[in-house]
Amino acid sequence: MSVDKSTVMRISQLARIEVPECDQDQLVDELNNILTWVEQLDEVDTEGVMPMSSGLPGAVLPQRDDLVSAENRQPDILRNAPVSRSGFFVVPKVIE
């Protein structure tokens, strides 16, 4: 499966990364290069194999009670905000 320019533009939209016109052709080549190379996995018979999604096989995620463990840290949380006002994050208008 190779990707064309329109697919790459669709991925860039999904990933919310702008790709300028001048970079598009090169990016198509680079992504195809990588995708063609990873497609060698098709040679491996994976019939009936359970996908491994954890860092170690058989890992079990522990559960704990859903309790508040941190105190109010509003100033900490806002400290790195690009724009904040009156204890809130300020973001571009979301609703037209």
Added chain:
Amino acid sequence: MSDLTALTIAEALEGLKAREYTAEELTEEHIKSIEASRALNAFVLETPDQAVDDAKASDARRARGEVGALEGIPLGVKDLFCTKDVRTTACSHILENFVPPYESFVTRKLRAAGACFLGKTNLDEFAMGSSNETSYFGPVRNPWGQVVDDAGLVPGGSSGGSASAVAAGLCLGAIGTDTGGSIRQPAAFCGIVGMKPTYGRCSRWGIVAFASSLDQAGPMTRTVKDAAIMLGAMVGFDENDSTSAQNVVPDFQACLGQDIKGLRIGIPKEYRVEGMDQEIEALWTKGAGLLEEQGAEVIEISLPKTKYALPTYYIIAPAEASSNLARYDGMRFGLRVDGENLEETYMKTRAEGFGAEVRRRVLIGTYVLSAGYYDAYYLKAQKVRRIISEEFASAFDQVDAVLTPTAPTPAFSRGERTDDLISMYLNDVFTVPASLAGLPAISIPAGLSSHGLPLGLQLITRAFDESTLFRVAGALEEAAGWSPHPLKYQGS
């Protein structure tokens, strides 16, 4: 007073204990060393004032009889670990001004053990790279470049700043992170020891995430013993990381110096890959011979799907990265580049904030997770990952440790591989399989190339069997006779 930057951690702990010097003196000497070696670009942030304050506090604790496992030891910290009130960037433009309001678990543990932090070390942006060339703060030099008259010799990556700093005597040890080889490969390129513990040994809390099912912190030092000392102070259960291991933590130093008689060492035949340096193959054979001479039994084993590990990794790691890096949207922290509307602000922020390699990996990851391609790429890769993990498990029915080279070549020159992505990715061909299986692995310097550059050998053991890993690594280190003396950088 002898050169305090040439000590190992173990020696420095002895010297501090014997009151031959203070932690403050030890730290001051390293600060001078950092200042004299700025041309390496190993540190992206120096914190000398904090380091001296920490050292004075350490001396005061020692005077009161409170002595931690790393009491007074000056270390470097990869700039991927969040350090409270100290800028943490992942060497990305998007986090260029980020100052964490909290401390990572691993750095908190190290501080509690008495370590003094000299500053934050350089890395490939978001730990994505094998040569430290993708850092927003510029490339790092490998001090071994002096030997081959190449100032642009790469230190490997992604923990290139930590590796270069330890190799050149800018700190007694450093911490790195390893997702597909980012501790082990730079350790091999710079002639030091680099260790990745079992997945889950070190909490990932406060480490800027790259690929969460693979990321692990680990020590980078000049000796195996130093790695064991440091690791002991980094591990432990952390309820803030749901994958943090609750396994009993052994005394990692206890197994050092034990003989390796009767241990079975596996040599996986599939690691004889095309394009591997002749010298590295010779070193590998020599390493096996050294272990055999000490009474280990060397056995050829088979890990048939080894060649599929790298393509598996280059689906899984970008997929997880695309998800993890979705948080950098310019709203709550990090860079914001304003557009005409919200959508455009996202698009511009991420285009400008991420470098080329990070953008590429996020795009690949987005593609392999997208509707219609998920099964063919991502799910397929997760299945192959299971097969690779099971092959290791079978191999460990036969052997106690696996010996391989760390990287297929010695360090290369800056710019040499940046045009060919796959050739850059191939650097990790020997380190990625253990990452996929979550196994502990260590790289130790074992010899020199004909040009005089360091070469590393890698050992891999069963999950949570770091004890055997350190035991065999210690034996191999001693037999290989590598000098732990730092290579001072004279360049400017």
